[in-house]
Amino acid sequence: MQGYKTDFPLLMQDKTVYIDNAATAQRPKCVIDAEKDFYTCHNANPLRGIYELSVQATENYENARKAVRDFIGAKSVQEIIFTRNTTESINLVAYSYGLSNLKKGDEVVVSIMEHHSDLLPWQMVCRQTGAELKFLECEKDGSLDLNKAEELITDRTKIVAVTQLSNVLGRxxxxxxxxxxxxRKNAVMVADGAQSTPHIAVDVKKLGVDFFAFSGHKLYGPMGIGVLYGRRELLEKMPPFLTGGEMIESVSRTSAVYAELPHKFEAGTVNAAGAVGLKSAIDYVKSVGFEEIHKRELEVSAYAFEKMKEIAHINILGSEKAEEHNGILTFTVDNVHPHDVSEILAADGIAVRAGHHCAQPLLEYLGYRSTVRASFAFYNTKEDADRFLDSLSTVRERMGYGK
Structure with a gap:
């Protein structure tokens, strides 16, 4: 059964079982066509010309911003900043808000589950300002004790930065x-939504976050386009992260007046085609619906999860409940290095990820140096899972350990 695979050209022409979706998802044809159409029919620099092509490019670019606003439930398009990816979005907050508002004696709280993209910027901020970086640790199954959060977040805490969905545990x-x-402690809340936006509906107003970041390429959209949501009253007070073309109202020899939101944070020629592609991806995801996406991801990942538990010497990290993994199954094979596991699977046409998954502190906390990660999307099928499981069941034998 192909299901939604027919919407994805690469999946139909390549025999690889692609289950590395937490790293990047594949693109449906409508997204590829949207980018192609922009460059074929509407290519001009947005926001800069009054001729028809530039006006059309500007309209397409700003329509993409409206689509993002609606997709994540923001109040205004002025709260939607286009970036390259989640990493750049969080760096924007760290450099512009963090360096401007933190001082020695302040605290930044991050979780041990963070991707390096939501850790290294805060390490930098704390080094430069003298603030203290504190870690909110999860339980061994990946769950979070809110009582520990209550104790850790104090009157000295100015920023709390936590991923909405772990790229290792799927929690x-x-x-x-x-x-x-x-x-309650007058701190701002920064949420990394890179892994959550492809799997669950997001409403930033309901979440109560001050900043929220995600990437297009994990959401079936193009690489090189990302989003930062920020509360307008905070963004208006923040200095630009980058300076240069387009982010200004006027420039003299010695000073500049910056443009209004959101353009104050979008210096230089923007990725208009990427934004158009992201809008198409959002439209596609909405057409499928998160209920359908969740149902299909759970069906195939729960099937793989239960079958993996039947294979000797396989150790799955995190929860014992498949529904708490959101399609992400991270595991080890006894006495076989994760890179060897990955190579054996690759030889059988199975694409998974091996390593620390840009979350070294989490793996070290859980007692691992490296793991293998299989991450399923709604277009994956039980046939994909069976090919993965068949290959996985032979790994130790092929490494010389016998059956």
């Missing part, structure tokens, strides 16, 4: 409750 975290705790 969803209670961002809304963490935001409530942070706000």
């Amino acid at each position: 969803e975290y209670p961002i809304e409750k963490l935001a409530e705790i942070a706000h």
Whole structure:
């Protein structure tokens, strides 16, 4: 059964079982066509010309911003900043808000589950400002004890930064409750939505976050386009992250007046084609619906999860409940290095990820140096899972350990 695979050209022409979706998803034809159409029919620099092509490019670009606003439930298009990816979005917050508002004696709280993209920027901020970086640790199954959060987040805490969904454990975290705790202490809440936006509906107003970041390429959209949502009252007070073309109202020899939101944070020629592609991806995801996406991802990942538990010497990280993995199954094979596991699977046409998954502190905390990650999307099928499981069941034998 092909299901939604027919919407994805690469999946139909390549025999690889692609289950590395937490790294990047494949693109449906409508997204590829949208980017192609922009460059074929509407290519001009947005926001800069009054001729028809530039006007059309500007309209397409701003329509993409409206689509993002609606997709994540923001109040205004002025709260939607286009970036390259989640990493750049969080760096924007760290450099522009963090360096401007933190001082020695302040605290930044991050979770141990963070991707390096939501850790290294805060390490930098703390080094430069003298603030202290504190870690909110999860339980060994990946769950989070909110009582520990209540104790860790103090009157000295100025920023709380937590992923909405772990790229290693697949666990969803209670961002809304963490935001409530942070706000009671007058701290701002930063949420990394890179892994959550492809799997669950997001409403930034309901979550109560001050900043929310995600990438297009994990959401079936193009690489090189990302989003930062920020509360307008915070963004208006923040200095630009980058300076140069288009982000200004006027420039003299010695000073400049910056443009209004959101353009203050979008210096230089923007990725208009990427934004158009992201809009198409959002439209596609909405047409499928998160209920259908969740049902299909759970069906195939729960099937793989239960079958993996039947294979000797396989150790799955995180929860013992398949539904708490959101399609992400991270595991080890006894006495076989994860890179060897990955190579054996690759030889059988199975694409998975091996390594620390840009989350070294989490793996070290859980007692691992490296793991293998299979991450399923709604277009994956039980046939994909069976090919993965068949290959996985032979790994130790092929490494010389016998059956």
